[in-house]
Each structure stands twice: as structure tokens, then as C-alpha cells.
């Protein structure tokens with residue numbers, strides 16, 4: 183089998199809000215075609231125009247080759263060898279950042295091809311299921327233009343998630359900092375009130391995580407607040423500090439009363455090694471597209487397992503990435519939750535329309551995917567409906 187063509191689709195919701203912190207508004211869907219008539223699909227969570235340029239740009243010399251040129255004519259089943267080929271011959275422009283994100287979408291598509299070719303779901307090819315079910319957590323989406331509305335919206339979402347059968351939920355509580363919700367300005371004391379209100383709304387028998395989206399600049403400011411959250415039984419605190427403040431993360435990992443989670447933006451196992459060995463985080467959160475695809479995500483999983491840490495993958499795109507997260511979660515023993523928002527609960531039309539993820543959610547858990555490959559059925563009409571207008575450069 184040989185790779186014959188690669189298509190990149192840049193998609194954007196019609197009501198795009200550039201001031202919103204929500205990457206479910208855009209996407210790049212990558213289709214890898216073969217001479218056997220099998221097509222693989224992948225996506226990645228980064229600037230979609232950038233990823234498209236990375237994949238389609240021609241190369242100029244052996245250290246800055248074009249990704250498409252490196253793939254055409256190759257056997258798509260050679261996933262690890264192709265990962266190495268792409269990494270090595272894009273090294274001058276790549277090694278991290280958008281190049282690795284783009285590689286992630288391609289690697290995801292190659293594994294989809296492999297599963298379809300061998301007529302097996304991907305988790306089987308990754309080593310098989312370690313458990314009969316996996317547990318998704320609902321990402322609770324805030325709303326409202328004031329702190330009170332934001333709190334009421336989160337509490338309503340928490341109750342809605344519980345009613346929908348979820349056993350776990352993650353509340354985004356971002357009242358200030360670089361990614362504060364729609365210009366809100368709230369205090370750390372108000373954040374504590376919101377987390378408390380959500381815990382009271384869902385009761386004891388519900389796993390609650392908190393994402394503050396890089397809120398604090400230093401570990402002591404964070405500890406001043408989160409040390410008061412011990413009795414609220416927070417499963418993990420996500421991205422309390424800027425990504426590269428590894429010393430700060432290490433302080434939190436030692437002193438905070440809950441697990442510290444991070445890693446959603448990281449590329450390759452090399453960045454995760456630093457996060458785990460210098461930053462000492464308890465929960466590594468690879469996003470399969472961004473970390474470099476299944477090939478690299480599984481390496482991160484093995485590194486975390488060796489160090490006694492947990493994996494809880496980040497995923498905020500569409501059913502393509504969510505299906506990828508599910509396959510990986512089945513294939514490792516130390517992944518207690520995946521991020522998962524059922525399409526019908528999402529506020530993104532693109533998320534709802536793009537594909538059927540093939541996942542079955544019942545009694546708060548997800549069953550193993552049954553279709554070959556990723557098991558995703560793409561809605562080709564959505565590729566046309568959400569096609570981004572060409573950029574005027």
C-alpha cells in the first residue's frame with residue numbers, strides 16, 4: 183500500500199469569536215489517501231492555517247523538507263518509521279510547535295488507515311483493552327458576562343452533566359489571568375466560592391476537576407488559594423501556572439492538596455519528560471494531535487507509567503480527536519478519565535456536525551469502539567459547509 187495524496191481541510195464556524203477561549207470553533211481535518219482505496223482521517227488542535235501550510239509547503243533542503251513530499255509513495259502502515267522520517271527531515275523548522283501538531287494529525291490518519299486495513303479498532307493495535315470501559319469527564323462550559331452569571335452557569339452545567347449520567351466533570355474557573363473568560367475580572371476568593379458552589383451542586387459522589395487556564399504567575403499565589411480547597415476533594419487542578427514555569431509546577435506538586443495536571447499544549451515525549459521530571463506533575467495530559475499522534479502519545483503514556491503518574495488526555499476538538507483519546511485510554515492501564523463532551527451538549531455547530539465518533543456512552547462510561555480504525559464517520563457535507571474562506575495574505 184502506498185500513500186497517494188493528502189488533503190487538508192481548514193474549517194471555521196460561521197459565528198467565529200476571536201475573543202473567546204474556545205478552540206472548538208475551528209479545525210484542520212487531514213485526509214490521507216492510499217492506492218488501496220483506504221482513506222485515513224486525523225485532526226489537530228492548533229492554528230489550522232498554520233498546520234495546513236506546514237503539511238503542504240514544499241521543502242528546500244534535507245533539513246527542511248516538505249511533509250507532503252516526505253509521505254507520498256510511502257507505506258502508511260510504517261507508522262513509527264514515518265514518524266521518524268517526518269521528525270528528522272523537518273528538524274530545522276520543526277522538532278516542536280506547529281510542525282509536531284501537524285505530524286499528529288497525519289499520524290492519527292495513518293493509524294486510522296492501519297486499523298481499516300487490518301479490520302481492527304486502533305486500541306487493539308495499540309495492545310488491547312486494559313479494562314472493559316473507560317470513564318469520560320464532562321468539560322463544563324462557563325457562560326455569562328458577570329462573575330455571578332458565570333457561577334450560576336457552571337453550577338447549572340454541573341447539574342446537567344450529572345443528570346446526563348456523567349460520573350465526573352471538570353469546571354473551567356478562569357476569572358482572571360491571560361485566558362479569563364470573555365474579559366471577566368474576578369478575585370481568587372470568588373474562584374473559591376465558585377468551586378465550592380459546584381461541589382455542593384454535585385454532591386460527594388462525583389469526581390470534580392478544576393481548570394484555571396494558566397491563571398497564576400507563581401506557585402505561592404496559587405497555593406494561597408488552592409490550599410483552602412482540600413475539603414472540596416478536587417481530583418486535579420489543571421494548568422495553574424504558565425506552561426514553562428516548571429520549577430513552579432514542582433513546588434505545587436509537592437505542596438498543593440490535590441493532584442496537579444498539565445501538558446495539553448506539549449509537543450513530543452521530550453517536553454513531557456521535562457514536565458514529569460522537572461515539573462513533577464501528577465497527571466500528564468497529552469492531546470493526541472498536538473503531542474504528535476498515537477505513535478508519540480503512547481510513548482508519553484509509557485513514560486508516565488514508568489514514573490507512577492496518571493494520564494488524562496486533553497481533547498477539545500471534534501469526534502475525531504475524542505475517538506483517538508478513547509482508543510488510547512483503553513490501551514493503557516493508568517488513564518482513569520478522558521475529556522469528553524457529547525456532541526449534542528457542545529455549543530459548537532462544527533463539533534456537532536463534523537462526524538459521528540462511533541462511541542457508545544451509557545451509565546457514565548464508554549464502551550470499547552467496535553468499528554475498524556478510529557471508527558469515525560466523517561460528514562463530507564460539513565467539510566464544505568464550514569470550509570474557511572481563503573486567506574488574503
Ligand SMILES: [Mg+2]
Pocket residue numbers: 393395420421446
Ligand atoms: Mg485546559
